[in-house]
Amino acid sequence: MTLGILAAIHDEVDGLVAAMRHDDSRATVRTIGMRDYYAGHLYGQPCVLVLARMGKVAASATTVTLIRELGATQIVFTGLAGGIGPNTQVGDIVIADRTLQHDLDARPFFGRHEVPLLERAEFPADAALTAELHAAAAEFLRHDLAVDVPRAVREKFGVAAPTLHQGMIASGDQFIGSPTAVAELRERLPGLLAVEMEGAAVAQVCHEYGVPYAVMRTISDRADDTAHVDFSAFLTEVASHYSSGVLRRLLAARA
C-alpha cells in the first residue's frame, strides 16, 4: 500500500517532505512533468508526496503520474477551501464524503455537473480512507492544534473553536469570493460544505483507475467578499500545521 499525498500549495507539502527526509534517508525524488515526487517512508508508512499546483488540470495530471509512475494505491488531497455550509468557519476542517465539479456543464449533451461518459456528477470518497482521515483530523483538533498553533496565531486569524465536518466538497477552476456566487452555489448544490479547485478532479482520475481517494480541507475563508485573506500567512502559520498534523496522526495510527 502506497499513499499518494497531494497539495496545491508549497507550504502544505514542505513540512511533510522535511519529515520524510528526516524519517527516511533512502527517500528519493523524481521529477516528471514539472513536478517533484518524493517517495519514501513517512512515519513508517510508504508514501509519495507531491506539490500538485492549483486547479483541476494540474491536479488531474499529477494524480495520473502518482498512480502510473509512482505506484500510489491510495490518494489523499490536503489543502485549503472556502466555507459554504452555514457552520463552516475559518479554521474548521472539512472532509469530503463526495466531490463534484461545480463548473462542469456539458449540457445539452449531458446533465448539469455530469462527467461525460462516466454517467455521474458526484464521486464518493473511499469510506475506509475517509474514516481514517476523519479520525486523524478529530485527534489533531483535540490534542495537537493548541500545541502546534499558538493561541496568539489562532486569534489573529479568527480561529476560535474549530470543528470537523464531513459532506460534499465542490471543485472548479475559479476562486469563489462573492456573496452572490455563494448564494448561487448553495441553491444549485444543497448540502455543499466547501469549495476548492482540485478535489473532484483527483476523484475523477481515481475513479477511472479504481484507486481509493479522500480529501481534507482547512477552511481559510467564507468564499464571500471577506475571502481575500492573507493566504500565504494563513498557510504558513495555520493550515500547514493542519496538513502535517492530520497526516502524522493518520500514518502513526497505521503503524
Ligand code: ADE
Ligand atoms: N480555496 C480556498 N478558498 C477558496 C475559495 N474561496 N474558492 C476556491 N478555492 C478556495
